[in-house]
Amino acid sequence: MTDKKLFLKDDSCIAIVGGGPAGSFFANFALRLARLKGIKIHVTVFEGRDFTRADHSACNMSVGVLSERLMEKLDWQEIVIPQRCIQSEIQGYQFFTLDDYVSLEHPKAGHKPRIVSVFRGGGPVRSNIKEDVSFDHFLLRLVEERGAEVMKQGVREVVLPKHREGKVTIIFGKGDELEADLVVGAFGVNTPTGDIFTKMHFGYTPPKTLKTCIVDARLGRDFIRENYKNNIYVFAFGTEEIEFASLTPKGDYLTIGLVGKRDISTPELRKFLNHPVVKKVLPQGTEVLKDCCICFPKITVSPASQPYWDRIVVVGDAGISRSYKNGIESAFVASYLAANTVFERGLSKEALQEGYYKPAIKLIARDNFYGKLVFKVFGLISSQRQVLSERLYYAYSRREKWIAERFTSALWNLVTGDSSYKEVFQELFHPRLQFALLPVTLEGLLRQFLGIKKERKL
Ligand SMILES: Cc1cc2nc3c(=O)[nH]c(=O)nc-3n(C[C@H](O)[C@H](O)[C@H](O)COP(=O)(O)OP(=O)(O)OC[C@H]3O[C@@H](n4cnc5c(N)ncnc54)[C@H](O)[C@@H]3O)c2cc1C
Structure with missing residues (x-):
């Protein structure tokens, strides 16, 4: 890269669209790398949701299991999740098929896994949790403390410069504008923001998605501890509709997560809850749907096309993420690759292709191919x-x-x-x-x- 204008320098501005995990991780890396390089940059994160509220519009809907691999990565970045955000410390898994179940423990004998469950927003609807339990809010506040500016505003438009050297314009809130040297798309797949980036006509197409289902059922901490003993229950029935299903303890709540081969809606959920194997471990059946918090978020099943351009990079679910498992960890990895690239190689599309896109495709998207294969063969055997x-x-x-x-x-x-x-x-x-x-x-x-x-x- 010889074009000096397509590098970050003192007073450069990075605008991040979306303050979910991918946006916060990118902000964290950018601030650290800038410090290491001795460059003074401005990082602004735009986030439309108020994660402290307990309602759907305040939540980046997910089951909220943080894997051991992610916990190790957070350690590396000195990100310590406060105890108030941790709902349950997971001990192991129970793996259910139509006829049997197997208790799974960490393959290394005696190793206590570091897996925790968290709420992404301020808790399930009507939960009235007084403490600030949101994992996403914790991350956003952390990067604010580390030097990012957080704007509680939605981004409405992003305009590419007429010339390669010009800045990208962000239009937000009631029509305010910000000129940015780099725009990071970290907007996930559960808002229409993908259309804003598609309409910029640099070739971006959002990932393909499937509708999933998440239910937070309030069963009480004691009941959950006694019956599930901090284990996550996973189900492989090899049925037409469901790829996999899980029951995850989360404090007073049991989170039911369903991912299908096609979009999931209420009939598939009811069928799952009425399944005899599920009824053995969750005898309440469809009764849990009374007074529960329920949502049908999208999950990615392919990478986005062209998630980069001069001065633009799209990370997390909106870019390239792991299918079915550990989306938050893959947001961490992709944000790291992207942030490292802009500091080491620059902001041009060529730099982002080599330093971010190609490695992320190799590391995450190609691996998803094996994931699909594993789930397909496993589904076949389970059937x-x-x-x-x-x-x-x-x-x-x-x-x-x-x-x-x-x-x-x-x-x-x-x-x-x-x-x-x-x-x-x-x-x-x-x-x-x-x-x-x-x-x-x-x-x-x-x-x-x-x-x-x-x-x-x-
Ligand atoms: C059923 C299900 C279960 C899952 N379970 C897990 C799990 O247990 N563990 C795990 O690691 N992952 C899980 N995931 C995946 C995980 O939720 C995602 O991979 C992760 O949230 C991706 O982070 P992100 O920051 O890319 O996107 P998001 O979390 O979606 O964040 C995007 C943010 O951008 C904001 N935004 C969007 N548009 C704008 C705009 N125009 N202006 C300003 N802000 C904007 C949104 O408000 C949002 O806060 C699950 C997903 C599903 C669907």
Whole structure:
């Protein structure tokens, strides 16, 4: 890069559209890198939501599980989540199929996982939580303390300069303007802001999405502790509608999360709650929907097209993010790549393509391909219930050390997102494991064909 005008320098201004995790992480990195380089920059984060309120418009809807890998990354950035924001400390996972369940613990014996659940907004609707529990609000305040300016205003338009050297204009609030050397799109996929960037005609197209479902059901802290013991329950039924479902303890609430193969709406939710396996662990069934907080947010299932241009970079869900698992961690990674690029290589589209886009595609989007493969094959096996049952029984009850360990580790990494999908794929479909499981797979298929069910408990 030889064009000196497309570099940040003293008094440069970075405008970040969106103060969710991706926006806050970018602000954090930009301020740190500027300090390291000895450049005085202005970072302004525009955020339309008031995360302290307990309603839908104040919440970046998600199940709110923060993985161990993210916690380690937050340590690295000296980001310490205050105790008031932590709703539950997760001990392990219970993995349910149609016939069995398996308790999953961290593959390293004796290791206590650092997984926590948080609220993204001020708590579920009508929760009346007095403390400021919002994780997103905590991050936004933190970057404000670290030097960013936070504008509680929505961005209405972004205008590219006529010449490459000119600045980008941000139009916000009632029509106020700000000139920026760099605009960071961190606006997620649950507002229409993607259209603003599409209409700039530099080639940006938002990611493809699916409608999911999240329910926060108030069951009481004691009931949840007693019944779920700080475990997350995940369900793999191999059904047509649901890719995976989970029950996550969150203080007084149990968060039900459903991600489908297609858009999820109320009938799929009711069907899930009425499922006999779910009723065994959540006997209230559809009763939990009375007086609950329910939303149908979108989740990304593909990367955005062209999430960069001269002086523009789009990060987080609106750019390139991990499908199904750990979206917040991937927002951290993508924001880091993007921030590092603008300081090291500059603000040109060529720099952003090499330093941000290509690595993020390799690290996150290509890995999503393996994620889709894993969920597809797993769904297929789960739909042949006798096959899954035989395989789980063989792996666990016979306690063949190598097989049980590999299976546990792969399932743990799949449900927690602690490894890349490629690594999970390699673990789950390791030739030695598949070869060992071949006889029981054939037995299961035969049983399935003949309609013979074997009763057993893991
Ligand atoms: C069902 C479901 C469950 C999930 N569970 C988890 C989980 O357990 N763990 C996990 O890590 N991830 C989870 N995710 C994914 C996670 O929620 C996202 O990956 C993460 O929120 C992405 O962060 P972001 O900052 O890119 O976008 P967002 O969190 O969507 O933030 C975007 C922000 O931009 C603001 N904004 C938008 N337009 C404008 C504008 N014009 N002006 C100003 N501000 C604007 C919005 O108000 C919002 O605050 C889940 C997602 C879904 C759908």
